[in-house]
Each structure stands twice: as C-alpha cells, then as structure tokens.
Amino acid sequence: GVDTICVFPKNIARLVKGGEEAELLVGLKNDGQSSLNVVAIKASVHLPFDRQLLVQNLAVQVFNNGSVPSSAQDSFPYIFSVSKFLQPGPFDLVGTIVYEMDQHPYQNTFYNGTIEVVSLVFYSAWNLLFFLLLELHFLSYLGYGLMVKYRTLRNQN
Helix, strand or coil, X not given: CEEEEEECCCCCCCEEECCCEEEEEEEEEECCCCCEEEEEEEEEEEECCEEEEEEEECCCEEEEEEXXXXXXXXXXXXXXXXXXXXXXXXXXXXXXXXXXXXXEXXXXXXXXXXXXXXXXXXXXXXXXXXXXXXXXXXXXXXXXXXXXHHHHHHHHC
16 A cells, blocks of 8 residues: 655756766655555666666665655655766666565665766866867867978979
C-alpha cells in the first residue's frame, strides 16, 4: 500500500551538471493500515547499456522525523551531486527510498531512468585572454606565410 513518485522540480530535462548539486522530490503515498517512517533516500549512477556496472554511489540522505500516517502522502527532498570528473553523457540513475512499517524495513525504487550529465566549463578572464592571444598568433603566422608565398610566386613571374 505504498506508492512513490519522483519529480525533478527545477530541472524538467534531467540535466545534471558534474560537481553541482541537483535536487529531486520523492513523493510517498501511504495507503497501508499503519503509519510508516522514512529512514533514508539513496541513489546510484550506472552505465545506460549495462545497469550492473556501477559508476558512482551517491550520498545517502537520512531522515529522523520522516513519518507518513496511514492514508496520507508527503514529499521528501533528495539532493545529490555526481562527480565533476564524470564524462558527459547519458547515465542511469537508480533512486531508492528506505522506510519502516511496523518495525519492518522496506525499500522502494522511486526512480529508475536516464539522466544527462553535462560538464561545467569555467572560463576565467585569463583563459579567455590566453585563447584570444593564441588565436591572434595563429592568424598572424598564417598571414605571414601567405604573404611570403605570394611574394615568391610574384617574383617567379
């Protein structure tokens, strides 16, 4: 009698930036006969073509007062961060909520789907200046080479 749902409230496209926090909400509906206590939410990242290959275990978020009475529903936030060294691309995220009902532990997979990991690219002013000077150097070298080639062809004629 327990149903779960998962929503990415600020990120409908499910784009997760490596090294940055991402948030999802886990909705829990208790249609059981007794109340339940949410113990923790955990997740892991897997390769999309083989879910048995674990890429990263994400943080476990523990709840001390996560009680959901019978015939009620509640939502619980889960904040996670994938490694900033993770290669950009699609990955499978498997999220699990752990709860107790009548002193018996249970777990329910609330999300088992794809997320898109994107990399963070930081360009400081120094990086931009460096690449601009490198480009100018390349263009001036190319221009000098074309000028020399033009003069040699002109002198031959």
